[in-house]
Amino acid sequence: MQFKHPEFLYALFALIIPILVHLFQLRRFQKVDFTNVQFLKTVTTQTRKSSQIKKWLTLLARMLALAGIIIAFAQPFLANEDIVGKKSKTAIYLDNSFSMQAKGSSGPLLKRAVQEILNKLPEEEVFSLFTNTETFKDVSKKDIQNDLLQLDYSSNQLSYSSVELKAKELLGSSSETINRVIMISDFQQKDGNFELSNLDQTKTHLVQLKPVTRQNIAVDSLHLGYNTDNELILNVILSNTDTNAENTSIALYNDTNLIAKTAVSIPKNNKAKAQFRLDKNVKINGRVTIEDPAMTFDNSRYFTINTPEKVKVIAINEAKDDFIKNIFTSDEFLLLSSPLDKLNYNDITDANLVVINELKQIPLSLINALKPFIDQGGTICFIPALDGDLTSYLQLLNQNSTSDVLLSQNKQEKKITSIHFSHPLYRGVFDKQVTNFQYPKVHTYFQTSTTNNILSFEDNSAFLFKSNNTYIFTSALNRENSNFKNSPLIVPTLYNIGKQSLQLTDISYTIGKVNSYDIPITLGQDGVLSLVSEYENIVPLQQSFSTKVRVTTDDVPTRAGIYSVQNKKQNIQHVSYNYTNTESDLQYYSLKTNEAYQVNESVSELFDQIKEESSVNELWKWFVIFALLFLLIEILFLKFLK
Numbered sequence: 001m002q003f004k005h006p007e008f009l010y011a012l013f014a015l016i017i018p019i020l021v022h023l024f025q026l027r028r029f030q031k032v033d034f035t036n037v038q039f040l041k042t043v044t045t046q047t048r049k050s051s052q053i054k055k056w057l058t059l060l061a062r063m064l065a066l067a068g069i070i071i072a073f074a075q076p077f078l079a080n081e082d083i084v085g086k087k088s089k090t091a092i093y094l095d096n097s098f099s100m101q102a103k104g105s106s107g108p109l110l111k112r113a114v115q116e117i118l119n120k121l122p123e124e125e126v127f128s129l130f131t132n133t134e135t136f137k138d139v140s141k142k143d144i145q146n147d148l149l150q151l152d153y154s155s156n157q158l159s160y161s162s163v164e165l166k167a168k169e170l171l172g173s174s175s176e177t178i179n180r181v182i183m184i185s186d187f188q189q190k191d192g193n194f195e196l197s198n199l200d201q202t203k204t205h206l207v208q209l210k211p212v213t214r215q216n217i218a219v220d221s222l223h224l225g226y227n228t229d230n231e232l233i234l235n236v237i238l239s240n241t242d243t244n245a246e247n248t249s250i251a252l253y254n255d256t257n258l259i260a261k262t263a264v265s266i267p268k269n270n271k272a273k274a275q276f277r278l279d280k281n282v283k284i285n286g287r288v289t290i291e292d293p294a295m296t297f298d299n300s301r302y303f304t305i306n307t308p309e310k311v312k313v314i315a316i317n318e319a320k321d322d323f324i325k326n327i328f329t330s331d332e333f334l335l336l337s338s339p340l341d342k343l344n345y346n347d348i349t350d351a352n353l354v355v356i357n358e359l360k361q362i363p364l365s366l367i368n369a370l371k372p373f374i375d376q377g378g379t380i381c382f383i384p385a386l387d388g389d390l391t392s393y394l395q396l397l398n399q400n401s402t403s404d405v406l407l408s409q410n411k412q413e414k415k416i417t418s419i420h421f422s423h424p425l426y427r428g429v430f431d432k433q434v435t436n437f438q439y440p441k442v443h444t445y446f447q448t449s450t451t452n453n454i455l456s457f458e459d460n461s462a463f464l465f466k467s468n469n470t471y472i473f474t475s476a477l478n479r480e481n482s483n484f485k486n487s488p489l490i491v492p493t494l495y496n497i498g499k500q501s502l503q504l505t506d507i508s509y510t511i512g513k514v515n516s517y518d519i520p521i522t523l524g525q526d527g528v529l530s531l532v533s534e535y536e537n538i539v540p541l542q543q544s545f546s547t548k549v550r551v552t553t554d555d556v557p558t559r560a561g562i563y564s565v566q567n568k569k570q571n572i573q574h575v576s577y578n579y580t581n582t583e584s585d586l587q588y589y590s591l592k593t594n595e596a597y598q599v600n601e602s603v604s605e606l607f608d609q610i611k612e613e614s615s616v617n618e619l620w621k622w623f624v625i626f627a628l629l630f631l632l633i634e635i636l637f638l639k640f641l642k
Helices: 006-024 037-073 109-120 141-149 160-171 322-327 345-350 364-375 390-399 490-500 603-614 620-640
Strands: 076-078 087-094 127-130 135-139 177-185 202-208 216-226 232-241 245-254 257-266 270-278 284-290 300-305 311-317 333-339 353-357 379-383 406-419 441-448 453-457 462-467 470-473 515-519 529-532 541-544 549-553 561-567 570-578 598-600
Touching: 006 037, 037 620, 087 109, 087 160, 109 141, 109 603, 127 160, 135 141, 135 160, 160 177, 160 202, 177 603, 202 603, 216 284, 216 300, 232 245, 232 257, 232 284, 257 270, 284 570, 300 561, 300 570, 311 322, 311 345, 311 490, 322 333, 322 490, 345 364, 364 390, 379 390, 379 490, 390 406, 441 462, 515 570, 529 549, 598 603
Parallel strands: 087 127, 087 177, 177 202, 202 598, 311 333, 311 353, 353 379, 379 470
Antiparallel strands: 127 135, 216 232, 232 270, 245 257, 245 284, 284 300, 406 441, 406 453, 453 462, 462 470, 515 549, 529 561, 541 549, 561 570
């Protein structure tokens, strides 16, 4: 038992006063003579004994009544000694990620958690609350009630270590404060084990909300391909957890028009594929949907097929250009192939790719013309000539701030044996890593200091490498020096160099990842591109060049859908964004109370427990009642005790 005003307890020393009064016996018996002395002696003895008992009982009742009043003024109470005299600060993390859409015993996990927070938090309590998207510091329940009721789901989820750090930042550090961190989540299993640090002076509580079922069907991914009849095919990958899914219906829309429908069965904890045939060279703002009431965020996936833009390629030749014309065909490229002496330098300005095909010497005028082209993000594919002028080559490469330089030319036969399969140039080209292909070879090559190889010789020196925006071959490709033109590698290599010189938009992008693509447009000095949808109108990070604008997105946009790329409200093309599919896998950590944190199954249970732990049970009313009771007993003693 503790006291709010312990100084009043010094008044207990006043209890000695009635004791002294009793001991002094100020009231004495008077002797009265009477005839029957023997009888009176007996009566006197009995009267004195009963009087003494009455006085002691009355004294005890009086002292207990006074003691009760004194202790009541000291205001006694019962409470946890760790919280007495300390303020309490609470930081609540409420997970509003998509997995919290799952149905619990009382409805969606997030909505139920919000209701329990609003029901259990005291009106006057000040706390901090944050979600994956919003932060409310030092607020009361009344301040954020509407915000919580309108809280939407987010594709972005903070890591649990980040949650811990943010909560610590909101709480601050003070030895005079009881810090409490409450994390409300389903604690979906991510990469690695679940770990939290044991923070000093901080009590951590985890409320793990569990759904009644883990079943979820999701549109996992989309990608384009071709079948054996060279028809364009949209491949739809669907995933399923917990139980088998029979005859799942899949619909394909172009804008709002239903263009195809099919059904597939998906095994438990596995994936299945559905296919739709698409018309070539047709613009599609597509959406693939399924029906799954468990979780709705992954029931749709968007994709866009724009009218393909042709890549502008200029080839400057002093060697045969047949292989260039065969690869950069007119259906996908605008090729201008010209000898050096007939080249119009003004054409370089509008190009996306410049191929320097075995020029023995690069004139200074061409180097100067290529400098602004490089500065504007243009791409160069450099193929040296036999016995080429190394000095002029280095002057060109230095324009691109290339640190990897060509060294002396060596005459030695070498085989091209290694492919850097993970390089972006070969992404999607090979189904598996090939090691037994027929090795092409060269007779003469330039040595180089680079280690950023794309194609390598048998001694791991470079045959093809990239430095900044320049692809550099270290050997001439004419038939006298190399048989690389006859190799299957030449087509995907040069084709992808051309395609990647203008980063055309993919059919879809993932929100939260770094995405980069080029919009083929020339903007004015103050021109800005916007991404516009029904819900958002944003200006992404962008870099303007003479023939294109490179758009880069990361945290924006925030909602999945098809966005219009606009310049001053003029639509240029469309681009699609989808949520990441990591939230679709309903796997959860198995959490148990330990030294670092305590685990609860519901918000109400935790708040009731905290209320009980932090409650102060005041006892002064009981001591007032005891004092009145003993005063009543004293009166009864005086009146009725004979």
